[in-house]
Amino acid sequence: SAVISQKPSRDICQRGTSLTIQCQVDSQVTMMFWYRQQPGQSLTLIATANQGSEATYESGFVIDKFPISRPNLTFSTLTVSNMSPEDSSIYLCSVATGTGGYNEQFFGPGTRLTVL
């Protein structure tokens, strides 16, 4: 398994501001992902964070709103830009051990964001 940490664990932000969430893994991993979990809902994939290239976004998510960095194989950041109350969610990073879709995916503890 992989040990994943996220910062901050929670934050309360004002409308129109931006927040950058950090994700650190204790080992090098090929695949890292960012998810959103809106209140009372399931998890939705925002994007795949690619090391050395632009992130791959899912339908409904765009780079201008959720810019992602992945400078190396153990670290990634997700920025939630120009926030509105609808962005209030838990944001989770995850990593897949290995490749090919046959391996486990582990999650960080999440960042609980409240936008006022």
Place this chain on the structure above:
Amino acid sequence: SQQGEEDPQALSIQEGENATMNCSYKTSINNLQWYRQNSGRGLVHLILIRSNEREKHSGRLRVTLDTSKKSSSLLITASRAADTASYFCAITGANSKLTFGKGITLSVRP
């Protein structure tokens, strides 16, 4: 959509009883994973079952997979109050992406 769908949506049992949760999906999969989430915190990985496997065990957990019926079940035996949580199934398809179901809320009464 290849989204997994769990049922029931909510389950309440007495401590010591067994809890069975089901997950159905619509497309072919590479694997299926079950997760637990306590009170809106991070997800804890419970177990992964591959498409060519039919059953796996881990402690008090037993997972089955029936690819012909596109369904999986998670059995928690001898439940404890600490098992109270939300449980999610998630499928990995040909695109290697993880797609989650809506989750099941399990309450175990002491």
